Every structure is written in structure tokens, then in C-alpha cells.
Amino acid sequence: MAEVPIRIGLEIHCQLTNLRTKLFCGCPADYRGSPPNTHICPICMGLPGSLPSPNKKAIEDGVAVAIALNSEISKRMTFFRKNYFYPDLPKNFQISQYDGGGGVPLARGGYLHIEGGKRIRIRRIQIEEDPAKLAYEGTIDDSTATLVDNNRAGVALLEIVTEPDMEDPKEARAFLEKLRGILECLGVSNGELEGAMRCDANISLGGGTRVEIKNISSFKEVERALTFEITRQRQLLARDIEVRRETRHWDDVRRITVSLRAKEEEEDYRYFPEPDIVPIEISEDFIEGIRKRLPELPDQRRERYIRQFGLQEHNAELISSDNALSKLFEECVRMGGDPIEVSNWLVGDLISFTRELGMELTDPRVSPSKIVELVKLIRSGSISTKIAKEVLMESLRSDESPEDIVKRRGLLKISDEALLRDVVEEVFTENEKAVREALHDEDVVNFLIGQVMRKTKGKADPNLTYEIVKGSLERIKGGAPDS
């Protein structure tokens, strides 16, 4: 079957985890690790008579995100009530925003570039309160009761909705990674925290029916869920079965999507303006004030890396979109490391080694001084690139400095010409047949060099070795009579 175009849109909910208090009350926003129902008050519990007071810092954070996503910030935004009964809603309505019915969300429009320069458009950004968390004894099926932990109720959430601009699950994941980098860079949300970033996706194939997928808990799961859904819809289309407009639920245990409800069964949320919160005016000055305080954003960082340090596009993109990596890179450069060489090490071996070791880039063992030392050791010709990789791995694991490892293990490159000549002579004597072939065959030359490397455990200076081997061969070729 011919490939049909895929359109994927995302709806991301991210908690503003760096706020001190919840969105409408003074309860601590950081609920993680606290005993259930200890961060609650009359407001977030929706007790009769209590009223919400909007957290100004939450609006500032929202505006910062809107600026970073190139969105148009509303001059006058409104909160709306989304009405539905559910045990995780203490008031049985959620204070949210609504783009319609006279409602004005925090921001509309905007875009974000993902790797490769593709532009993903943003539809809107809004602020709302997080519902409580439901818990079950055992599994949801055999639990006799639903337990409600209200610590999360009322925590500030930012809802970011994209246009359906992503064309495969990888792009969706790239968008999420990029967004997370921006939110972390702005210091508004730590996406690493469990449940801090949640995602719903919608997907359609060949301009057909749109299907929503809910309950996706991590970025890896987004890619999996979308891949599954594409396969499912393709199979339906191949058999000429119509794809239903519906909402599906991602079951991350069975790794399939399950139908939740058809479009016709969608709830009517009876949106109307929240009468307890007056519309919020956002002035140009307020926006400018926040814009001035914004840190350098990943895209600006990338441009600067290219302009200032001459980094390749690929390296600049990879480093700039990761805050920890950017920090490491800049530290290395500040300590005198060559930017291009440093960037190659970071993007190449450092990322894969730390991943292999299960280390975070923020781990103190991943120190910039190690990278800089390593780059200098290579530059000065003290060690070969091959040895350097070994040293880096060991240095990460043991936290010994690269220099110490090189010294302790005697890994310094052999650049002593007399010493290398002796080794080459030894190799020539042991491989007479190969030497004869090498006179005509460049591949065999490499074999001889390899033998030298083996004898010196990789420490021989490769350039010098090559020169000596070549020189010796020339001498044999040019005159020494056959004995």
C-alpha cells in the first residue's frame, strides 16, 4: 500500500513546577513525596465559601513560555469553568481557560523549530489547575475504593496545544524534547519530575478521521503510542474499514490503544466565565519586563554557537537543545578547550558513554575539566584518539582525572623516533612476506602499521609510525639488492 501522509497534533500539560504555591491558593506546589492530603486548604479543597486568588507568578511563567514559543499574548485573558463530575475534581469543575464563547486564553499562535529546522505551529497556550490524584489499592480493577490525594489539586498547569504539523512519531518526540528543553531553560518546569509533563496526541492518516490518544505518560510512550496507532489505522484502511472519530486510551502495560469513547459521547463541559476571577489585563510593560529577564533560549544559543565558535549545525543543535549539555560545553570553552573539538567529544562519545553508564549529564563525575584535559592531551600529541576514548570511559566511571589515568597506566603516546624504529624493525623481521607485499599493496602497509600499534598497545604515534614504515619500505624498494 502506498504511504499516506500522517498528521499529528499534541496537547501537552506541564506543571509549573518551579512555583512556590498552587495556582489559586497558598498551599505548597511541590507535593511530591508528601503524605496524601497534607498540602490542602479550603480553597484547593473547594470548601463552601472559599474563593480562588490567581497566582501572579504563574501568569508570569505562562507569559515567559508564550514569548519563548513566539505566541501572541492576550491583552486581557479570562478564566473559564470546565464543568464535569469526576472524583479527582474537588469542586466538580476545573478552573481553566477557553478559546471560544468569549473566552480568551493566555496566548494564541506561535511556533517551535525542531531539529532539521522544521517549524511546528502552536495553536494556543492556557493556564489551568491540575486535578487531584487518584490512587487504588492494588489495581484499578480489584480495588474496592478509589482513593483521592488532593495534594496535586490546584497545582498550576500550562496547556500547550499544537497544530497537527508533525508527520511521524519521531517528530512528535523531537517536539516534546525541544519543548522540555525550553521549559527547563526558562526555569518554569522540570520535565524530569514524574507526571510534570503529560501528553495527549491526535492523529489522522491521509487526511482522514482524527483520533485522540489520552493518558500518555512519557515521551518514549508518545512515540510508541503513535506508532501503534499508525499501524492500527493502516490495517483498518487496508481492509477498507472506516476509522472512527473517537478518543482512545494508551495502555502502557499492553502497549496498545483502547477505545475510550466515540465523538458523539463526548461530554458537554458547559464552559462559562469563572465569576470569581476578574479578567486579567496583561500590559505591554509586563510582557517587556519578562522578556528582558528571559535567559538565552535554545534556538538563540544554537545561533550563537555557530556564529561565535564555528560549530557545525548538527553539533550546535544537539548541544543547544539540551540545557545540561550546553552548560557543560560553555564551561569547557571557558576553561580553554577548543570549541569544535569539545563539541565533537560531547556530541559523540560523551553522550553515548554516559548513557551506557546510566549517568546524568549533571552528575559531578561528568566534569568539564575532564573533557578539556582530554582534548589537550590529544592536541599535544600525548595520546591517540583511540586511547582517549578508553581514558574518557574510565575517567567517567572512576572519577580519576584523564591525566592521572594516562600516567598511571603508561598510556602516553610513543613519539620517540628511535624507539619506534626498533619496533618497526622487529615487525619487519617477523613479517617478511607481508613486507614484500607491502611494496606494491597499500592495504598491507596498513597491516604493518597495525602490527606496530599492537606491539605498542596503541600508544605509537600513528603519523610517525606511518612515516617510519613508509621510509623503511622505500629504502627496501630503492636499492637494497636482493640477498
Place this chain on the structure above:
Amino acid sequence: MLPRSAIETREELAGGASVEEYVLSLLERIRREDPKINSFITICDGPAIEAAKALDRKRREGGKLGPLFGLAVAVKDNICTKGVRTTCGSRMLEGFVPPYDATVIRRLKGADAIVIGKTNMDEFAMGSSTENSYFGPTRNPLDPERVAGGSSGGSAAAVASAFAPLALGSDTGGSVRCPASFCSIVGLKPTYGTVSRYGLISYANSLEQIGPMASNIGDCELLFDVIRGYDPRDNTSLPQKRVEIGEGGLRIGVPKEFFMEGVQEAVEKCVRDFLDKMGSLVEVEEISLPSLAYALPTYYIIAMSEASSNLARYDGIRYGLRGEDGSDWNETYCNNRGMGFGQEVKRRIILGTYALSAGYRNRYYIRAQKIRTLIREDFERAFKEFDLIAGPTMPVLPFRIGEKLDPVEVYMCDIETVPANLAGIPAISVPCGMSQGLPVGLQLMAPPFGEELLFRAGRIVEELA
């Protein structure tokens, strides 16, 4: 016995009379008389006596005495009082004890007032007669066969019975002014945003205000000055302003729409005669505010819509009545809500839910909001020419308990009072005479923050009546 004014009583108490004896005498009077009236749901004997003792001690020790020193205040039972159950006149909240005080209660306590009891009301403030209370109707102290008005009927009856010189009510569509009129006392619905709603259990947030009730203008003003003021806990609270009162004579506009069908002849005659009498002192002129014809349906659509959402939280899980658990949460909620709410509350939740539903929202809720804007603009125009607007508070005389059975007939009672709530402007009801032996209230309305104007005009009414 003619009750002394709150101002006089405060002077006596501040001057050395025992607050404890005063409170004990009121409690004794309540115990003796209230079973016939039913103005209180909860009497705060213990806390009131303790507070009285503390105030006596404070005075002995030479502390600074607050503006309401020692005065008893009856508080409507939809205003949260820490440690004292707050029922909203509903079975749903029969056992609900708030863990916090409403802002107005903190202000009362800060002014050295004493909460003497929590007063009866229509369930969740939905009604105009206090007959919709789970705790039985409140009777009119002037004629116990008749209603006291509502929904703050308990507060009005408590003041009229001299159980307390001052009371707090709440006014969503006339709930302070209606019982004030029926019980022949003074009741003010302040400018929206003037008195904090923090701790007032919401019926229709965009319309309601807590309002002071007293037997005379001076006392009403005294209480108002204590409870008014900006509160950061209420996002709709406004920085306080005062409207300048000009030197010239007052100009009062009387919209002819206030005398449309549904207004009893006896009421119309009493009010018109009184306005004629007033005409000798101030300028009175008939005007027209055409949008008022739509005020009543507009009010009910907005109030019910907001109520349907506000009352969703009463599911019996975190607080409130909890019945049999169902097989799932939905059934449990239905059981609790089915049992906890009375007929009128259920009716308004259903109608409000309907008005906000997809496909109907434009026809009802959105349209009502548009008419609300027109009404506000009509008032703004009128206030360019007139200092005040006047008319009857109630279209009817206090009716007999059980007399009005048709809900629409009861809704019609709010026809004169809802415009002020829709426009957010202050309005006061002042007794202006009797008809067929029953009290008639004159309603005065002023531009936003024009409460002083209302008090000034109210004093003229008091002198003439």
C-alpha cells in the same frame, strides 16, 4: 419595650454596662421568643458568652474598644463561621462546620462584635420567603402567619424581634432587601465588590453581596462601615471609592417599569403617596428604563447557570451529607445529592445546567449576559441625570406562609430587586409606611459606591415615614 439603637447600646456597653449581661438577656429573649419565629438555625450561646466576657475584660483593662463593641450580630447561615456549623439552610450541609471564618466575620470580631447566632434562610439562598429552608420557615414577627421574606428571612426577623440589633444577610437578587421590606427594617445591598465574599457560600457569584441589616439607617451604616473594604482573598473585591455628594438637592428618578403588572395596587399606592410626600423635599421625576422589562428572566438564567456549577461540589465525599454508597462514584454522588438538596435547589440546578448546555447556551446564557450589559447601560444613563432611582422594594405585601406554591409566582417577587444585582449598583430598602396593616419598603438605588447617598436619602425617608 422599644429597642435602643445599636449606636446607643454600643455607647452604654463601652461606657461600662456589662456585655455579658447584655448578651445573656438577648439569649434569654431568643430562647423565649424565637420558637415562634424560627429566625435562628444555630444559637451561639457558648462562644457568644465567652466573647462577651473577653470584651468586658478588655474594657476593664483599658483596651481600645472597637466600633461594634459588645454588639450582637445575627449572621445568615451561608456565611462561614469557624467552629460553628454553617448549613446554608440545607440538609446537605446540616453538619458542616467550617474550619475558617469568612472575611466579614473576621471584620466583625475585629470590631468587637459578637456573633449571637446563625440565621435561617432559603436553602442555598434560593427563595424569597425563607419557606425553602430544611429547618422550617421563618415567621414574620409583625404577623407570624406571614412570611418574613427571603432569603435572609432569619436575619430580618432577628432584627425585627430585637434578638440582635444588627444582622448580616446576603443579597443575590433581593435577599437582603426583600425580608427587610417584609419585616419593616433597613437592609442594604452594597455595590458589587465592596464587601468581601470570601466565606460567603456561593449561590450566584457574579450577582451577590453580603449586606448589613438593622432597624434604622444609622445602625445599618455603622455595620456597613465595618464590613466594607478591599480583600485580597476575593478577586472581585474592588478598591474602595466614595461618590462625592453634591451640595444641591437630591434628584430622584422613578422608572415607570417599576410599576408594571404584578405590582399590587396597595403597594403602588403606598409608594407613590410616599414619593409625593418626598417631592416636597427633593426633586422626584418619572423616567423610563426600558431594559428593566427583561431583568427578571435575565437574572434567573444567570443565577441558575452559576448555581448549577457552584453547587456541583456538594457530592458528599469531602464534607456534607453522605448516604448509601452506590456501586460506583456516579451512583454515590446521585444518592448524596438526591438526599441532600431540596426541591427548589434541584429545580435551579437542572434549569441552570440546561441554560449552559451546548445548543442552548447561546439562546439563554449568552443572551442573558448581553441583556445584563444593556441594563447596566440603562442605569448609567439614568445616573447621569439623577442622583438616585426609587421604587417599591417588593411588588407585593408579605404573603401568608404556604400561600405561593407556583415557583414562577415566587420568582415574580424579585422583579423590583434583581436590576440592582444585574447592574452591580447599591440599593437599600427603607420602611416607608403600612398598607392593610402590613409594611411597605421603599427601594433606593445609587450609582456604584454611592452608599452614602443611599444613607442620606434613607434618613429623609426615615423622617417622613
